Amino acid sequence: MREVRQGALLLLTAVAGAAVAACDLALGPDVSLAGLLLIGPLVAATRLEGACTAVVSFAALLLGVAVAGHEHTLARTDQLLSLTVLAAAAAYATWASDRQAALDNQLAGVAAAAQRAILRPTSFRVSGASVCARYRSAAPRAVIGGDLYAFADTPSGLRVLIGDVRGKGLEAVRLSAAAIGHFRDCAYTRSNLAEVAEEVDRRLIDDLGPEDFITAVIAEISPGRLRLVNCGHHPPLHLPAAGPPVLLTPSEPTTPIGLLPLPRVQEVELAPGDRLLLYTDGLAEARDPDGTMLDLAGLLPACSLPDLNDAIEAVLSTMCRHTHGAQDDDVALVLVELEPSMPRQHHTPTTPAVTRTSAEPPGGLADRAGCPSSSAAVSD
Structure with a gap:
């Protein structure tokens, strides 16, 4: 059941990222929606393991770069800033997910040890x-x-x-x-x-x-x-x-x-x-x-x-x-x-x-x- 939920969330973040990229392309180079790609990594950090969060974060960053490259806006200051923020947020999401998983494992170990003692x-x-x-x-x-x-x-x-x-x-x-x-x-x-x-x-x-x-x-x-x-x-x-x-x-x-x-x-x-x-x-x-x-x-x-x-x-x-x-x-x-x-x-x-x-x-x-x-x- 856990694997099914993780798979469903991965699929949801992929669909959401693709929808943001499609809207960005449809609106043209004058409008940038790269910031919305942050949603996927941040949601993944709260629900998925570190490896899955890293995949979502890397995919979001690639989408942002691909859209900017297609619209020839990579050299624009606002686009570079958006992609930099996206990269930083992706890295933070991966770190936060790993840290939360470590804390959960530690608490589970403490609870299990206490239960065995009782x-x-x-x-x-x-x-x-x-x-x-x-x-x-x-x-x-x-x-x-x-x-x-x-x-x-x-x-x-x-x-x-x-x-x-x-x-x-x-x-x-x-x-x-x-x-x-x-x-x-x-x-x-x-x-x-x-x-x-x-x-x-x-x-x-x-x-x-x-x-x-x-x-x-x-x-x-x-x-x-x-x-x-x-x-x-x-x-x-x-x-x-x-x-x-x-x-x-x-x-x-x-x-x-x-x-x-x-x-x-x-x-x-x-x-x-x-x-x-x-x-x-x-x-x-x-x-x-x-x-x-x-x-x-x-x-x-x-x-x-x-x-x-x-x-x-x-x-x-x-x-x-x-x-x-x-x-x-x-x-x-x-x-x-x-x-x-x-x-x-x-x-x-x-x-x-x-x-x-x-x-x-x-x-x-x-x-x-x-x-x-x-x-x-x-x-x-």
Whole structure:
């Protein structure tokens, strides 16, 4: 897409330059429009890379010289002045384009380094659970996003945050770091999971702009019990050791952090060997070249691999195959497994891995929202 936009802009500057030259020739030697040829290089400097800007600038200068030569006005003082200004502007446009590209690359490198420091790949065992987390950025030239995850081993259980900051670049990374810091503090000082979300929202007021927000899921995992607060985020995927997978969609959705959420706690029973996949929209909205979104049901064989590290890498590989390697958004994944009492069985692609119900949402997964037999929204 970037190459298409650059090609279209190059074509536009060429057409504009040719039109200026044609008008100059039509008006005769008494009128000089060489100054209008500056438009191409200056526009290119703001939208194109240095090499493309240099091509546009050189072409504009050649057009000016060619028109002046055709009209035999090269020796005129005003024409020489116009061409000199054009040459100087072309040189400046090329320099400015190169400088801006260098600054963009530097900022992208800083943002990427900050993001890697915040979202380091991790695997650990704590509180009767194994945890594996991964972050994968989009294409190298893409702008860094605001995906985030964090963990806190508290007396109430393992608390997990996964979220996505609206926006891109260093500002998104800054907000991610702020959200993680506030979560880690609140996770240890608030016993109620809804209070954690409310306190994080309150503390982020000074950090968030008027249009900023963070979609997030805060989970608390303790023996036999999962508690969730969903603030406008994609629902986690519950993968029971025995039974069909379920999307844990909240019965009463709330707004993202930064938009005054009214979080309610959702409770789900867990058994040894159960797994929980938390993810950001880079996975949920991954598309193939035809625009078809990734079916989460297609992740089940990957998620059921016995080793947790192998499983989360297989999820990323499945996504990459679906998108043909054209990843448009960052992806953060957290995969949690309760300590199993026996080895987990691996689902092969030919094994029916989902249970279809009348309440099944798009994607082929059963939806547990508002189902009294398996989950309930409670005021913890």
